[in-house]
Amino acid sequence: MMSxxxxxxxxxxxxxxxxxxxxxxxxxxxxxxxxxxxRTFMDMAASAGAQVEKxxxxx
Amino acid sequence: xxxxxxxIAAEAKIERIIAADEEIxxxxxxxxxxEQSSCQVRFSSQLEGxxxxxxxxxxxxxxxxxxxxxxxxxxxxxxxxxxSQRLVSHAPNHYMCIVRKEQVLKDRLVLAAILENDLPRxxxxxxxxxxxxxxxxxxxxxxxxxxxxxxTVFVID
Numbered sequence: 001m002m003s004x005x006x007x008x009x010x011x012x013x014x015x016x017x018x019x020x021x022x023x024x025x026x027x028x029x030x031x032x033x034x035x036x037x038x039r040t041f042m043d044m045a046a047s048a049g050a051q052v053e054k055x056x057x058x059x
Numbered sequence: 060x061x062x063x064x065x066x067i068a069a070e071a072k073i074e075r076i077i078a079a080d081e082e083i084x085x086x087x088x089x090x091x092x093x094e095q096s097s098c099q100v101r102f103s104s105q106l107e108g109x110x111x112x113x114x115x116x117x118x119x120x121x122x123x124x125x126x127x128x129x130x131x132x133x134x135x136x137x138x139x140x141x142x143s144q145r146l147v148s149h150a151p152n153h154y155m156c157i158v159r160k161e162q163v164l165k166d167r168l169v170l171a172a173i174l175e176n177d178l179p180r181x182x183x184x185x186x187x188x189x190x191x192x193x194x195x196x197x198x199x200x201x202x203x204x205x206x207x208x209x210x211t212v213f214v215i216d
Binding site for chain 1: 083087158172173212214
């Protein structure tokens, strides 16, 4: 059974945007493979002791 | 968000704020915040040498944006340069970070792959996960020993 690290690497390497890459993994920021879930980020930051607030803008 | 920062500053009796000179922090109406809370606000780029260090070490609150954030760990990743120096996030008792939702990455593997190709490289990166916490001495958990005791993360939707 693959570890989570091996599984993630395998998924990254098999992604369509990675086909043209040689030995380096190149991840475009707008790729869905690179994007993190906002809810997960907020939950993890809060569990690390941060006060997390969602705001609509800087104003 | 400026009103919320002013509210937090008033509740915590914050007198001095140091902000990293970044595009995202410049968009906050600091003038209005100073009027609302009577805080003194300086950008890191406004001060040099000893004056900068003295102000940062006396500051109650440091505010920066971030380069990326990690959903896997709830961390923010800061990129440091002359305008965004490490003391802003490390020295004040309270640290605030502003995160745009498009900056949130999936995990450390994605971050490592992106940083490897992110040229030219900055002077340093810092990964901050929650408040500063250590149990080095007698296994007693102490907050704020190596960094901020309080961390607030604003996520811009």
